[in-house]
Structure formats: structure tokens, C-alpha cells
Amino acid sequence: MNGWGVDVARASLNQRNTGLEGLLEQARWSRTQLANAVNRTGAQIGMELKYEQSAVSHWLAGTQPREQVRGVILETLERKLGRPLTYAEAGLQQPKGRKGSDGGDTVESLMDLGRADMDPSRRGVLTAGLYSAALTVPLFTDVAHAQEGGRATRPGGRIGPGDVVTVRTMTDRIADILDELGGGLARPMAAAFLVNTVLPRLRSSGEEKDRKDMLSAASDLTYLTGWMAMYEREHGLGQRYYVKALKLAGAAGDHVTYCRTLRGMSLQAANLGHGNKALQLADSAAQAAPGAGPRLVAFLRGQQAHAASMVGDRHQAFTRLREAESALSRADSRREAVGGYDRSAYQFHVAHVLYETRDLAGSITALKESLKSQPRRERQGRVHSNAVLAQRQLELGHLEEACATWSAFLDDYAQLSTARGDDHFHTMRRRVAPYRRVRAARELDERARALADAKR
Template structure:
């Protein structure tokens, strides 16, 4: 259904011509994007013609889906005003800004938090602006130029309605505890687990009022640090559940908050998360840039373990870019830095997951991308040596990588056996990313579909693949 006509929408017609998208093509893209969000849309070329020639405005999230479809084709964010649909709510620009002033940064972050409190609604569905790696350009540039604000002291005459007055260390400690708890649940159950989904709610109801209160520079730095960690976690969980648009917005705000915290390693960690997302979405070269930006700014600042992790993320991107030599150098650097790390180095709490088994697991993925199954098997054996209940999702991902390596080595029976273990683990968590890995494995096994063991695995995986995202 569409609203009343208001005259030709010349802006939409112009940008469709610029993007080289036909009316039928746009309709198909919008329907597909809607399907990904659980919506059943039946637009066709006639619908698009009405939008363009008569200025009819589709209702619901359709305007945002139109912007998403065009954004994907152009490779950059397309705001609604550029396609003549600026009078729809909410604005797709929310969460994409990286303000220079701290006060404006608070406004930008809290505006994002207010839009949503749980997956399946709010920004997760209504803000359908497509992921565009170019949206990271300005935030990264501004962070590289000046990764720390001079002061974050905030004094307000009276508490904002529903907010705090004077913020103290005890208030910040509650956010830090929430971040630690969320990290544990996310690793064990996946980004879609209901406990993990409480992070956006915590940002909206707990962190936002604190950011709008009064605080000294010392307390403010701690507040921004804790909120940045929670915001990055919200982005990571969105990424894990396939909500790439939401993840991008949370990452940008997390980087801005890390700047206010004057925490350069944390900012590097956000960049590493951006890098992994960009690489996963097929932008390997940009993934390399993001990882290397984290490395450059953290030289002589971050701990050895932190630098090791940043090099590992760099290796992941280089492998996707098919740069075997560069990937090998990055992996060697990651291993070297990790060997130099010591228990008393003061590693940040958000890096507690990182040890040699994670390095081995990611090295295996690197060699999988470089199509070197022998190396994959070598590193996967180490990565799977000591599986724990603490990192269930990681264990599932590693099993899929191991199954692919067995398949590429010509060991079909072993591939199916390991794949069955992976499907069992994937069924215990809520992670679209893990499901995607399983789906890729089954696609690789498709040529052997007549084999009884493969058929059995396909049946085992059916409920997992049929489950709603």
C-alpha cells in the first residue's frame, strides 16, 4: 500500500538512472530485502513506476528498503532525502554520525539507543539502510587524527527527566559488570540469545541516562569506556545475528565513545570488529585498512596480547584478499606478539577470550581462504584440542572449518562426521553467522548428495537452516 500521490519523484528517478537499476530490478531487490527481515512484499515494476512518476510513497519500512537497495548498488549510504522520501521515520542516518564535540557524541549515541530495546524491532528491522563500508571512512579518519578528547567533564543544571544527577564510580561499575556478563553469554549462546539481546535495553535504560548526567573528567572517562564496550558488544551481537546495518551503526558509536574515553586500545578493538565485518561482507581490502589503522595507532600503547589480536584480524583480511605472503607475515607477527605476552601485562578485560587456540582457529580460516587444506588441518587440530563450554560458538565455527578442510583433502567420511558435530553445536546457539558456515559446508557437499552419509547430514541440518533468523 502507498500514500496519496504528491507529484513525480524526480529524485528517485534520477538516482535509479545513476545506479543503473530498472523498475523491475528495484522491485525485486526491495522484495528480497524485505524477505530477509521477515516481511512478505510483492512490489513489481508497476509499483516502482508509481513511486517515480506519481510520487506515491510506500508505507512501513519500504522507503528504507528502497534506500538499502540503492545503497548496495552504489556502494555508499543513501539517505532518504536523496531519493525524495525524507518525510518517513526514522531517519536512516541515525547512528552513522561521528561528531567532533563530546556533547554531540552523547546525543548521537543516545539517539541510537532510544530507537531499540530488542532484536526484531526498532533499528533491527525499521532502519533498513544497507551496510556500506564507505560509511566507516569519516569515523576512522577522525579517530586516527585525534583518538582522544581533551576533556569530557559534564555539568548540568538539573537532571534530565528520567536521568541521573551526579554520576559516580558505582554507577559505572554496574555497566562494566553488565558488559562482562554479556560477553560471557554471547560467547556461550550466540548473539541472538535472549540474554545477549538485553544489551540494547541496558544501553537505552541504564547507559543513556548516565551519559546525560553530570560527571567529572575521571568518572566520565570510565563511563564512556564502559558504554563503548557495551555498544561494541551490541554491534558484535547484531553482526552475529546477520543485522549488518545495526552492527555498523553501533560500531561507529562505539568508536566515538572510545575516543571520549581516551582509550586507544579499545578504539583499536572497535576497528578490529569493523574489519571483521567488512571482510565477512566481501570488502577484504577495506578490512585490511581497518585492521592496520588499529595497529598503527596502538604501537607502543597496547599490550603484546592486544597487538597480537590486531595482527590476527589483519591476517584474516589479507587472506580474503588472496595475499598469501601478507597473510603469512601477519600471522607470524600475531604469534610473535602472543609469545611475548605475560600475565602481568595489564591486558584489557575485553580481550580475555584471546589465547593461542583462537590464534590457531583464525589461522585455520586464513588457510581455508587461501585453499591450503593441509595447513587448515594442522591449525584446526590445535584449535579444537581443548573445547570448553565457555566458547560454544567458536567451537562450532572451528568444527565447520575443519569439516571443509577434510572435504578439500578428499576425506568425505571425515568431513561428514565433523560436519555432524558442527550441526549439533550450531543447534545449541543462536548465531546466524554459524548457520551461514554450516550452509556453506552443505553447499560444498552438494555434489555428493546421493551419498547416504551426506543425505543424513542434510536431514540433521534441516531444522537449523529452517529456523527463523
């Protein structure tokens, strides 16, 4: 039961919740508006909530919502007010196990996070699944050269250059598996390698340079794991991995991974529709990388362009695109396996900007250019690009062209384990359904039905 009846049954002392009442007033929301917003936030993490005005009235009267719902209420109010909140501030009891989950030693808390991610029975816990739009991001100057992993705690263990090479190589291989087979298969491998191999090494002794290099390599792997969690719809988990990656990058003095992670966080905010947050994070990444090389500059400028277009800043969006193109033209031919930026990624940013500025035809052209430039091995990226392209072709009224693009999408989707691909697959079936009398749509629907049966 998802209504307020369960909450009433679990009520403690019915003292009026003046904290929640004050936040409701600051948000300028009615009780019905809060209930509806909580339902929407819950839906983003797979919780089917059906709260109404009466439930909020009980909360205000002192009834404590269920533990899982308290986090949803807090996040909903944070998004509305645009600032972090505490459970106490909202008059809510802190859920068990929440205290200190993100504090203390980064290596130890990341170990706990990775272990939870490896365990399917723990993966769906709300505290690991809820995205916070009001999260305060640690500045590089605050985390730079922090002494994470500074003391050896494993007798006999010692970090050497070979250990760093191993972590870098495995990270690249996991990125390849992500591209070829999808995050559903690659992320459990990343979490297991992080927990069983990488993090224990950070508790070993070693030369200062080797320790810093290992912290940097661990940060890169943590960033990649967060990236995969984000695209597997585990947005809160992805965000927590990202914050850990920022802290490890700071401890390593690694500006590049720190800025790249901020850019990933900006993309996550953009995917969830938080344009202002996306722009703030993209700008922060750019400001933290004054001496970055041209490829990273292009990477960051492209994301700034995307975010600026989301908030209606057309001038900044196109200015940033020109800067991204200029920087990319100066980059060498080497492209990083993790978080690399190339011509295909640039054209994808162009497509985002043009779509946000209502140039649908131009956006479609840019997406086609992006696909032409995409490395053949990157099946995961191609699935996303083809799905987006087909949706926009249909929006333009080109049904048969959209069906052909969706058919190409299915070619790759059939080989992947990917929650993002699943979303695109369901969207395709829903949007094609009204056109089944058209031969191209009917054939596509029949193929999709057969594939759904096979995957099931």
C-alpha cells in the first residue's frame, strides 16, 4: 500500500511538524502540490507513490512517513527550494543507516558503496538510488592533496607502478565492454574490481608518486562506474560515485579527472531536466581547468553549450560550440577510452543545442554527422544516437525514415544489456503503435515484438 494509511500506522508522537510546514510555505506549495511532486520524484526511482493532500496533512500533524519516503520528500523540497536540506530541518526522522553514509574516509565509504552495488538485494535501496539536485559539490581546492589512503593499513602490501598500469588497463577494458555489451554487464565488473582489487591497494604503502597515481587511477574507474550507473537509471548511485571520484581526484591532485567528473555530473543533471544545475556544473568544470589541454577544453565547452541552450541562453550556447570546435581542431589524434571527446561527441552536442533552439531539421543533420563519425565498436553510444535520431525524424513527420533508423537501433540493441536502451525500446514501441497500418511501422513493430520475446 502506497497511500498515507501505512504512514499513519507508523506514526510516532503526533507533535505538529513545524519544520515541514515552514518549508512548504517557503516553496509556496499547497499540500496537494507537495503530494503530487513527491509522487513524481518517487517515480524517477521506480517507486509508485499515490499521495494526496490528506497524506501531507498527516505529515504536518506529526505523522512520520515511511523511511523510504522521507528521502523522497527531502529531495523534492530540495529541488523546489534549490538548496540542501537536512532531515531535522524538515522535521523528519533520519532513516536508519543513512547517518555518515557519505562522510568520513572516502576509501572506506566507497568500499561500502561498491559492495552494495555488487549485491542485487541491496542495489535498490533508496539511499543509493535518489538523485539530489541540490547537492553541494566539493571544490578542487578543498579536496586537493587530501590524505586519502595516506597510511598503509595492509601489512606487507605496497603500491608500485605495475599496480597503476593494471588498474588503468582494466578500466580501459571495462570501458570497451560498456561500449560493446552495455552497462548492465560492465558495471558489476567495475564495482567488483573496485572493491576487491583497487580500494585495498589504496590502503597499502608506496612511494608518493605511486600512491598519487593509484588515487588518480581509482578516481578514473570510480568516474566510469558512476557514468554507467547514471545510464542504468540509478541516478542517485551514479551521483554518489561521482562525488567519490571528485574526492579521489582531489587527493591525487588530478585536475583532468576532477573536471571530467564534473562534466559527467552536468550531463546527468541535463538528462534529468535540471538545466540550471547542468549549467552550474559545466561552468564549474570549466573554471576548475584553466590549464586543460585542447581535447578537455572541447569536452567542457560542448557541455557548457548544451546546458546553456537548456536555459535559453542562445548566445552562450553557440559561442561555446564555436570554442569547442576550435579546441577540438587543435587536439592530437589520441582519444581517451574513458570520457574521451571526439568529432562524433561534438556533433552530438551541436544536435542538442539546435534541438533546444527549435532547429529540428538542423538537429537531425547533426545527429547523422555524429553517427558517421562514431567508432564502429561503440555500440552503446550508437544505440542512444539512433534512438534519439529516430524520435526526432518522427517529430519532423518522416515516418519511414524514422522506422529505418529505429531498425538500425534494434540491430545494436539486440546485442546489449542496457537500461537506457530499454527505455528507448519502450519509447519506440509506444510511438510506432499509432502507425501500424503503414507497412514500415508494422514491420518494425513485428520485429520489436519478436525481440522483446527473445529478451524476455
